[in-house]
Amino acid sequence: MELVGFEAWAALAGDSPTSRTEWALVLEAWGQPHRRYHDPAHLAAVLGIVGRLADAAADPDAVRLAAWYHDVVYDPRRGDNEARSAERARAGLRGLVPGERVEEVVRLVLLTAGHDAGPDDANGAVLCDADLAVLAGPPDAYAAYASAVREEYGHLSDAEFTAGRxxxxxxxxxxxxxxxxxxxxxxxxxxxxxxxAAELSLLRARAGGASDVSAPPRSAG
Known part of the structure; x- marks a missing residue:
């Protein structure tokens, strides 16, 4: 996929042995076998939408880099994936891009935990809107997304997953x-x-109105 190829990465982080190694490690992380939705196809989709919306960002390259890292750490058994992804970005980008941009990437990755960008946060708006674009797909595409998320949380019982979702x-x-x-x-x-609303109605009916089981899924996009 061109959007996740090295040329796209190098435009942001340069073409050096260190940059090539980091790109390969980032893509390897995105390709982990337990991922069913948060995979390279999702990364490419988010990067593509960020590209479409880039004119609205204050620092489009920071947003693009944040897209590369926003789910680079993804373990459905943990609740701190955004924090760990942000730290992975800080470590991986050190020496490749200016420190100020690194910190903006870290901030943006952390923002994806709640997808609640402030009214004056242009960079955050672009990243969060791109990450949540899947929610606005046709019903069949949305159903495929929801099914893939369920597969990622296969370690949870139906009751646990339903409550968390x-x-x-x-x-x-x-x-x-x-x-x-x-x-x-x-x-x-x-x-x-x-x-x-349609998914929520279905899940509430399935849960019989009970939604107090712990260990909820954290990721929405």
């Missing part, structure tokens, strides 16, 4: 603005909210 969906539906950028919000938000 309900919490994720309620959080997303509770956001004041699901998408921040006006150029996408008008089209994407109604579709996303319809998809989320």
């Amino acid at each position: 309900i919490a994720v969906l309620e959080h997303l539906l509770g956001l004041g603005r699901l998408y921040r950028l006006p150029e996408v919000a008008g089209e994407w938000a109604p579709r996303a909210r319809a998809n989320l």
Whole structure:
């Protein structure tokens, strides 16, 4: 995939032996066999949307780098993947890009834990909107995404997963603005909210109204 090829990476982090090694390690992490949704296809999709929305960002290259790292650490059994991904970004980018940009990448990766970018956070808006774009897909594409997420949490019982997924969906539906950028919000938000509400209704029916089991899934996009 061109969007995750070395040329795309080198445009951000340079062409050096260290950069080539880091690119290979990042792609290796994204290709771990336990990933069913948070895989190289998701990375490419987010990078593609970031590219489309880049004019809205204050630092498009920082957003692109944050996309590369936003799920670089992904273990469904843990709840600190965003923090660990942010630290992986800080370590991996040291010496490849200016320190100020590294810290912005770290901040952006951490922001994907809640996808609640502030009103003046242009970089955060672009990254979060790109990461959550999957929620606004056609119903069949959304169903495939939800099914893939369930596969990633195969270690949880149906009751545990249902409770956790309900919490994720309620959080997303509770956001004041699901998408921040006006150029996408008008089209994407109604579709996303319809998809989320439909899944939530199905899961609540499955749970019989009980949603207090611990160990919820954390990732939405």
